[in-house]
Amino acid sequence: MNLKKSSGLLLAWLLVFYSIVLASNCSKVRLAQSFRSEVTKSELKSSYFKPPTETRGPQRLVFIVDMSHSMVNGTCPTDIDGASPSNPGSSCQNFAWARDRDGHRLESIKNLLLETERAIADGLDIDLKIAIFPFTGGFKQIQRDLNWDVSFYPLRQYNYFLPVNESLRYIDVLLNQHNMSVKESSTNPITDPFMGTSVPAKALDKAIEKTLFDMNSLKEEGTLDSALYEVYLVSDGVPSPTIEDFEVTMNLLNCPSACMPGESGTCSPQICISALSEMRQNWGEPENNELEVVVSKIDSIKSLPLFYGEGQLRFSFLQIHPDRIESERNKPENNFIKMANSFFPQDAYANLVSDDFPTKPNFLMKKDFESFQMTAFYALNVNYRVGDNGQLIVDSDGDGLDDETEIKLGTDPLNSHSLGHGVCLDSIAVKPEYRDICLLSAEALQCDSEIDIDADGLSECEEMILRSNPLDYDQDGDSIPDGLEVIYGFFLNENDSRLDTSGDNSSNVVHFGSNASPYPHHQSIDRSALVSFVKKLLGRELFTNEGGQLAQTEGYQIEITNFPVAKLRGESIHPKRYRDRQKSETSLIGPMQLPFGGAPINKNRVRLFARVVDINNPTKARWLTSWHETSSGESIRNFLVDLSLLETTFARDGINAGE
8 A cells, every 4th residue: 555646535626736827907006195204113222033832733642562472472483473383282482582571562651651641730731642553463463353442442443542541541451461461371372362473564554544534533623734643663573474484384284385375285285275274364464474565554654644735744663672582583684673774764763671661752852942044024015015017006905906906897895705605815706717616605615715724814715726735824935925925916836936927137026025016027116116124134042932942033123114005995804714624713813813904994004924944943934923003194114123023823834845
C-alpha cells in the first residue's frame, strides 16, 4: 500500500491549484479634497514585535508494541513461537536471550502515560488521545483481535484513540498478559494464549486504518492542520516466521525444502499442503515478514499526512534491548528496524533498556530557543487603493470591486457578498467564469460559506470555486495572503515575487507593498497615490512568552510617510467567518483577524501585516496584524508604527517548498 499514490483520492480542489487573475473594473477617483497631514510620533524609541502566540493543536500518540514470544523467551534453532515445531509442547527455555522478560517496553509506556496524567493534572491544556496496537502473529494475533481488544473496549473497532486514563487501563491489560506469558513460558508455552510469533504487518495496517479514521475526524473539525501524531514502533525488529523458518520446519518434518509450493519433492502433496496450511494458520504469513514489506508499511504510516494534505507525523523506532539480540539477527538484512534506519535516517532511533521511556513526546518537551525574523511588512488601505488603470479607487466594502463598478453592475457597494446566496465575494461573482456557480447555494455546492480554516478571508466555498488551497493562508509562498491576492488582482498560484506583470522592472510584490494593482506601470503612478514607508532594523530583544520560554524578536523603526485615505459610502456588511465546523465563539474570526473588509463611518483603516518566521524552525510562517483608524479626511504622513501592538492572527501558513 503506497499512500503517496493514494493521495490522489482527495477532492481535486484540495490538491490542484490553478493560477487566476482577478482584475477589478476600475474608475478614476480623485484624492480626498482635504489632504492634511496627521503627524503621530510613538513615544517608543524602538518598536519590537511580540513573539507569536500559538494554540497547541490536537496531539496523538501511537504505540505499535511487540507482544511476541521472543519478549519472554529466547530463540533457538528449532524455535519459532516458543515451542519446538517438531515437538509441540516443548520449549527451548532460552531465558537468557529473552528480549524483555522484565516487561520494560510496557512499563516504560505506562510511566510515560503516568507522567502525562500528572502534567494534565498540573494544568497542561491539551487535546490528547492515544492508540496502542500490540502485535504478535498467526492465530494468537487473531485471538487477540477478537477476544481481547474488542472485549476491553467494544468501540475500539471504530475509534482506537483513547484518553490517557483508558490507555493506562489497556497498558495494564497488556502487562497482565505479559506476566502470564512469563509464567507460562517456564512450564508449557504452547498454552500461552497471548504471545506467539512476530508479524507486525497486521498491526501496521490497523495503525494506518485507525489513524486515517482519526485524521478524518479532525479534518471535519477543522483542526487537522495543527495536529501532531507521534508514532512509536517498539520492537526488537526481528520478524518471525520467515521463509527460511518454514524451510527449516519442513526439513524437521522430513519434508525437504523442495516440498515448498512450486517445487517437486519426495513429500506427498497432501502432507505438504496440510503442513504449510497449519504453519500459516499458527504462525502467520511469512511473506508479510519480508523486510521490504514491513518497511513499506512503515513508509505508508509516515506518509499519512500527504493523504489529507495537512497535519504532522513523527516516527520513532525504539529497539528493545539490542544487547540481547544475536548479532546476525540485528543486521539490516535480517532486522526491520535496522533496515528502516537505512531508508529513513532522519527519523528518531533509540534503545529501550529500562522502565524509562527513552524519548519524550513533543508536549512534554521544553522547546528549543525561538528566534523570530520579520520577512515581510505591509501597511494597506484595502478600501482605497490603486487600481488596474493606475488611479485610486474607492471600495467601501473591501470586496475587490470598486464602488462605481458595483453601481454599474447592480451589486451592493456596502455588501461584500451581495449576489445570489452570498457564497462569493462580489469581485468573484461578477466574473463570467464564476458567475453561474457563485449563484448556487452553499448546500448545492456541498460546502460551508462560513468556514475559513486558514483565516485568509476566503470561505471554504470560495476556495473550492477558485480551486485554491483552503488550508494555506499563502499557498504560493509569495508573502501575499491569498484573500488579498483576490482583492488586489494578484495571482493565487504563482509566486508574485518572481512576476513583473506590468513590465516595469518592479516585481508584483513591490506593487502590493505600495497598495497597488500589479497592472499599472509603477513608475507612472502618482507618488501621492501610493502607500510608502521607511523601515530600519533597530536590533533584537529577548522576551518571555506565555509558556515561560525565551524568544527573540526584532525591532524596527517603521515610519509611514504617505497613506492616502478617502470618504467611504458607509459601514458595510460582511458574513461571519469561523475557523472550524464547531462554530463556537472561540473559533469566530474577528474583523481585525481578517485581511480585508470595510471600515466605520467616516473612517479609514491602516491595516498592518507582519510575516514572521522562526529561523530555527522555518516550517511555518506566522502573521501578526493590527489596524489604526483615521478620519477619512486626513491622509497619514510621518506615522511611526508601534510593532508591539500587533497581535498573532489565526493564519495557517505552511511555508511553500518553492519559496
